[in-house]
Amino acid sequence: MVNITEKIAEIESEMKRTQKNKATEYHLGLLKGKLARYRAQLLEPGPGAGAPGGAGFDVSKSGDARIALVGFPSVGKSTFLSKVTKTKSIVAAYSFTTLTAIPGVLEYGGAEIQVLDLPGIIEGAAEGKGRGRQVISAAKTSDLIVMILDAGKRAEQRALLEAELEAVGIRLNQEPPNIYLKVKKAGGMKITFSAPPKTLDERMLYNILRDYRILNCEVLVRDENATIDQFIDVIMKDHRTYIKCLYVYNKIDSVSLDFLDRLAHEPNTAVMSCELDLGVMDVVDKCWEELRLIRVYTKRKGIDPNFGEALIVRGGSSIEDVCDSIHRTLKESFKYALVWGASARHVPQRVGLAHVVADEDVVSIVGTKSGLSVK
Numbered sequence: 001m002v003n004i005t006e007k008i009a010e011i012e013s014e015m016k017r018t019q020k021n022k023a024t025e026y027h028l029g030l031l032k033g034k035l036a037r038y039r040a041q042l043l044e045p046g047p048g049a050g051a052p053g054g055a056g057f058d059v060s061k062s063g064d065a066r067i068a069l070v071g072f073p074s075v076g077k078s079t080f081l082s083k084v085t086k087t088k089s090i091v092a093a094y095s096f097t098t099l100t101a102i103p104g105v106l107e108y109g110g111a112e113i114q115v116l117d118l119p120g121i122i123e124g125a126a127e128g129k130g131r132g133r134q135v136i137s138a139a140k141t142s143d144l145i146v147m148i149l150d151a152g153k154r155a156e157q158r159a160l161l162e163a164e165l166e167a168v169g170i171r172l173n174q175e176p177p178n179i180y181l182k183v184k185k186a187g188g189m190k191i192t193f194s195a196p197p198k199t200l201d202e203r204m205l206y207n208i209l210r211d212y213r214i215l216n217c218e219v220l221v222r223d224e225n226a227t228i229d230q231f232i233d234v235i236m237k238d239h240r241t242y243i244k245c246l247y248v249y250n251k252i253d254s255v256s257l258d259f260l261d262r263l264a265h266e267p268n269t270a271v272m273s274c275e276l277d278l279g280v281m282d283v284v285d286k287c288w289e290e291l292r293l294i295r296v297y298t299k300r301k302g303i304d305p306n307f308g309e310a311l312i313v314r315g316g317s318s319i320e321d322v323c324d325s326i327h328r329t330l331k332e333s334f335k336y337a338l339v340w341g342a343s344a345r346h347v348p349q350r351v352g353l354a355h356v357v358a359d360e361d362v363v364s365i366v367g368t369k370s371g372l373s374v375k
């Protein structure tokens with residue numbers, strides 16, 4: 001019997017052989033759909049498998065956010081972890097020094113960020129080579145992937161790693177597609193475009209949906225630039241994870257200044273040399289920016305806020321989220337909040353639960369129990 005890896009290889013080679021033109025695009029679309037299905041199957045636990053095929057390492061999440069260090073062997077992942085946290089992960093010149101996930105804690109701006117040092121991955125990781133699948137599963141649970149690359153190695157390394165992550169449903173620095181899909185029990189297919197699409201058409205979507213045995217559904221494509229890959233991502237949405245990625249080139253001590261300058265100007269990119277201690281703090285600053293964490297200082301009535309102790313919430317959080325992170329039941333007695341800082345139109349601004357906070361805001365929660373304010 002042909003196994004899934006072989007089926008995947010067959011489809012990939014057929015896709016490579018097939019010339020891309022108007023006449024073949026429907027067929028290519030179907031192949032892409034099949035490929036996505038097989039890849040998802042590959043990650044599902046097989047019969048009798050102890051741990052699910054996609055299981056990560058047994059490290060529980062802690063702190064305010066998690067960063068995963070992903071990269072080929074010996075690019076300096078463990079060196080970086082040992083530099084920015086108190087954890088020492090073994091560093092050595094040979095490949096696969098690190099064999100499991102090593103967590104460290106990065107303290108920054110009053111937040112505690114868990115940094116996971118992971119084994120190096122190699123090409124074919126998505127198909128189960130080495131510890132690739134475990135590494136990728138751990139990466140999937142992170143809030144930010146820091147892809148460590150060796151500045152002295154060939155440029156394709158980045159695309160190769162991206163392809164491995166892509167193959168298991170990780171989408172880097174992308175927003176979920178603006179396509180609505182609702183599977184129904186009856187009523188046939190209803191496909192609508194809110195503007196004339198540039199690459200998709202109704203027949204293409206129809207073919208792919210049929211191939212997925214989705215015969216009754218409602219589709220609304222809200223983005224005129226939506227692609228077939230994005231449409232498949234929407235069908236496979238339970239297997240897709242959208243994560244931010246910061247590309248970090250290490251070992252810049254081994255490249256020319258010209259080349260360094262070019263690398264440093266790429267989007268979502270930072271450069272460093274752990275060995276010479278160059279740029280490491282800039283990388284940490286960029287991680288913080290990418291995580292979009294927000295520090296909120298709580299204040300009691302009549303007392304100055306304690307700026308030494310911040311409450312850490314996600315970017316886009318509201319006063320309701322702030323309440324929840326202080327105490328589960330706080331919002332039950334919530335009357336209003338007073339806000340000083342960038343999110344306030346005037347200071348202090350009196351706001352409700354829906355008000356969105358900004359970094360370094362000072363917040364005072366006023367509740368129904370007289371005199372209640374927090375912390």
Ligand SMILES: Nc1nc2c(ncn2[C@@H]2O[C@H](COP(=O)(O)OP(=O)(O)OP(=O)(O)O)[C@@H](O)[C@H]2O)c(=O)[nH]1
Pocket residue numbers: 071072073074075076077078079080090091092093094095096097098099118119120121250251252253254272273274275276
């Ligand atoms: N030249 C140079 N060497 C570095 C730098 N950072 C790390 N190294 C060296 O690169 C080698 C590999 O470093 P590790 O930190 O073990 O790499 P890793 O990515 O954790 O490797 P695996 O765990 O095997 O995947 C070691 O010999 C380090 O001393 C750097 O900035 N410049």
Ligand SMILES: [K+]
Pocket residue numbers: 073074075091092093094095096097098
């Ligand atoms: K190593």
Ligand SMILES: [Mg+2]
Pocket residue numbers: 077078079089090091097098117118119120
């Ligand atoms: Mg290592």
